[in-house]
Amino acid sequence: MARLPLYHRALAELEQRGVHTVASSDLAGSLGVNPATLRRDLSRLGSFGTRGTGYEVLTLLSTVRRALALDREWPLAIVGAGNLGHALARSEGFTTGRFHVVAILDVDPAKVGEEIAGTVVRHLEQLERVVADEKVSIGVIATPASAAQDIAARLAAAGVRALVNFAPVVLSLPPELRVRQVDLSAELEVLAFYGARTPARTAPGAG
Amino acid sequence: MARLPLYHRALAELEQRGVHTVASSDLAGSLGVNPATLRRDLSRLGSFGTRGTGYEVLTLLSTVRRALALDREWPLAIVGAGNLGHALARSEGFTTGRFHVVAILDVDPAKVGEEIAGTVVRHLEQLERVVADEKVSIGVIATPASAAQDIAARLAAAGVRALVNFAPVVLSLPPELRVRQVDLSAELEVLAFYGARTPARTAPGAG
DNA sequence: GCTTGTGAAGTCATTCACAGCG
DNA sequence: CGCTGTGAATGACTTCACAAGC
Numbered sequence: 372m373a374r375l376p377l378y379h380r381a382l383a384e385l386e387q388r389g390v391h392t393v394a395s396s397d398l399a400g401s402l403g404v405n406p407a408t409l410r411r412d413l414s415r416l417g418s419f420g421t422r423g424t425g426y427e428v429l430t431l432l433s434t435v436r437r438a439l440a441l442d443r444e445w446p447l448a449i450v451g452a453g454n455l456g457h458a459l460a461r462s463e464g465f466t467t468g469r470f471h472v473v474a475i476l477d478v479d480p481a482k483v484g485e486e487i488a489g490t491v492v493r494h495l496e497q498l499e500r501v502v503a504d505e506k507v508s509i510g511v512i513a514t515p516a517s518a519a520q521d522i523a524a525r526l527a528a529a530g531v532r533a534l535v536n537f538a539p540v541v542l543s544l545p546p547e548l549r550v551r552q553v554d555l556s557a558e559l560e561v562l563a564f565y566g567a568r569t570p571a572r573t574a575p576g577a578g
Numbered sequence: 579m580a581r582l583p584l585y586h587r588a589l590a591e592l593e594q595r596g597v598h599t600v601a602s603s604d605l606a607g608s609l610g611v612n613p614a615t616l617r618r619d620l621s622r623l624g625s626f627g628t629r630g631t632g633y634e635v636l637t638l639l640s641t642v643r644r645a646l647a648l649d650r651e652w653p654l655a656i657v658g659a660g661n662l663g664h665a666l667a668r669s670e671g672f673t674t675g676r677f678h679v680v681a682i683l684d685v686d687p688a689k690v691g692e693e694i695a696g697t698v699v700r701h702l703e704q705l706e707r708v709v710a711d712e713k714v715s716i717g718v719i720a721t722p723a724s725a726a727q728d729i730a731a732r733l734a735a736a737g738v739r740a741l742v743n744f745a746p747v748v749l750s751l752p753p754e755l756r757v758r759q760v761d762l763s764a765e766l767e768v769l770a771f772y773g774a775r776t777p778a779r780t781a782p783g784a785g
Numbered sequence: 786g787c788t789t790g791t792g793a794a795g796t797c798a799t800t801c802a803c804a805g806c807g
Numbered sequence: 808c809g810c811t812g813t814g815a816a817t818g819a820c821t822t823c824a825c826a827a828g829c
Contacts, residue, residue, distance in 0.1 A: 373768055376767040396810085403748055405800060406800095407800055419812095422807050422810050422812085423807045423810050424810070438771065439771050454665040457665065458661040459665075462661060463763075465762060469770070509770075534769075556670075558742050561579075561582075562740040563716075566715060567647030603788080613822095614822055614823070614824090617788090618821085627789055
């Protein structure tokens with residue numbers, strides 16, 4: 372369920388603000404989602420709202436958190452210590468909450484030994500050992516496209532169960548491996564596609 | 579059509595390799611897509627293959643390229659020169675082909691003046707001017723979540739037509755603006771969700 | 786014989802709309 | 808009354824399957 376993280380974030384924010392209760396229409400509205408969709412999503416979790424009132428923020432938050440399995444630790448390994456690898460290792464998303472970067476790997480000897488956000492870069496040779504030792508469950512591929520398939524296969528063989536792939540290649544892997552593809556140029560290209568179709572807007576301030 | 583970039587990449591690669599002709603089943607197979615889906619997608623572009631033979635790579639490539647509007651220039655502005663902004667400005671996806679980073683903006687005076695991949699960081703104040711002067715059509719938001727909505731609104735008002743948002747917030751903007759949301763922690767959370775449901779795999783090498 | 790292009794069927798997700806409950 | 812939870816309706820997209828054409 373790809374919308375759960377969205378709900379999770381919104382609920383965490385409501386909790387911060389001390390809100391106790393929220394109606395599906397309010398929560399959905401702030402997220403640009405149809406209220407019925409939200410209610411159906413939540414009903415999958417078996418979660419109970421109160422008719423006439425809405426959902427209790429605290430209860431719902433912990434239900435969603437448990438559904439997302441954010442009540443346990445998820446050790447990450449980042450492969451590729453280039454621009455992107457650096458940025459990811461330091462990024463809030465990859466260091467906040469239950470995700471922890473436990474290893475960064477690279478082939479380049481010049482990068483090995485470097486410390487990024489408290490983690491020392493190790494040589495790619497050690498991939499299998501690191502995955503086993505650190506019980507890495509999610510691998511992050513931030514290598515050039517040419518290396519990605521090989522790295523993915525090694526991560527898979529080493530026992531990793533899920534991958535986030537930032538390299539612009541379609542990975543072929545055993546189907547039990549969960550893969551999320553994040554493709555920066557594809558995002559831009561999709562925008563170009565639609566942008567070309569949208570009539571040009573008039574200058575700043577107009578309209 | 580979110581699959582076009584995929585086709586585009588695969589076709590570019592085939593062209594590189596000097597392949598002249600390709601069948602839908604081959605192209606689709608290498609991309610993990612159903613051949614019928616691929617054929618239907620391509621037929622939307624009005625593109626013609628040859629029955630019994632397949633598609634001519636060169637023709638198809640240029641058709642797809644034109645459909646993606648990659649036959650014109652797309653000037654980008656990156657807002658936020660933190661870890662992610664740096665990485666994006668230097669990343670291949672953002673510098674290759676028809677996308678060009680024409681401006682990088684940040685509030686932090688310490689960052690202003692710094693040169694990243696040939697572009698000098700300017701102060702956020704200049705956003706409106708830069709968008710107009712450089713005819714920026716796509717804005718990239720790489721700021722903290724707290725700043726994103728404000729920046730997005732300014733970019734929109736300044737005349738930008740599409741946004742890629744890396745900040746973990748749902749932006750509320752006029753609907754004629756195309757927005758692509760890229761959310762790193764959401765990707766991880768989705769994997770955690772599925773990962774928790776998959777039975778644990780046995781140790782490396784087994785299976 | 787091989788592969789495209791596409792009606793028709795099938796699948797999955799979203800949304801409507803309302804009964805049921807607080 | 809208001810809001811949830813959910814059958815039923817809708818809609819979007821995918822896939823099948825085959826006639827048409829090289």
